[in-house]
Amino acid sequence: MSYEELVFDVFARNCTSRPVMETVAGRWGLLTMAALRDGTHRFNELRRRVDGVSEKMLSQTLHALERDGLVVREVRSAIPPRVEYSLTDPGRRIAAKLTELIELLEAEMPGITLAQARYDTAKDPADVPQQPQR
Amino acid sequence: MSYEELVFDVFARNCTSRPVMETVAGRWGLLTMAALRDGTHRFNELRRRVDGVSEKMLSQTLHALERDGLVVREVRSAIPPRVEYSLTDPGRRIAAKLTELIELLEAEMPGITLAQARYDTAKDPADVPQQPQR
DNA sequence: CGGGATCCGATTAGATACTG
């Protein structure tokens, strides 16, 4: 398939951009990218910043981001081992946008919290739609 | 707990903004919000636009977004039933940002695709990190 | 048309233990 034929429309099922979108905007991808915005970080530094990630998930996320060319992984052979992660140029552009999203959402949270409370008291407390609760 | 004490830092585990972030930036939330940007839509219209959603997932997503006060659901009693979904004001602000993210990602996709190809041929084809593949 | 209820397999994610 020729290069020009590739279409990257997220709305289309089976579009190649969907899995990328999910790593990038997913729970851990989003936070990891944002955490890397202020420079290079080591694995356990990132673990501390992205509160709640398991080693496994952080490792998976970083590998996927590296594959997408958004993060670079640099190994400095030494004892103790030192592995550093940083954003590439495209990574920086995407992370900037993700940060804007985070900040907007945080700014809207007071209103959202109120809306949730209103919704929950109006409805039967039993059947509140479940949001992802991980 | 008083209103001022609430902190909405996504980086903190157990922060109330995390589940919201996940509905909004999650696979279906993102596309649903973006699809609603150009106006009111009915359930099955949305299903067609958000290619690949099941009824169940679309329904869940819409309810969660409604609970967060980002989407309004209006029922017009009639035969056949007519239910319309549209964005609220906060919903519109967030959807705008999500659309920016989508457009940025789509613009970066050529580079990302190349990076993936390079990564996959460099590494053993067996152990390519898995992205969500749904 | 617009869903809710249920069933069930496939994934995901976390805990834990282990390694270079």
Next chain:
DNA sequence: CAGTATCTAATCGGATCCCG
């Protein structure tokens, strides 16, 4: 330190059936 491997529990998500 920086992970990988393994096991298990939770969840996701599609299919199906049903109803107003």
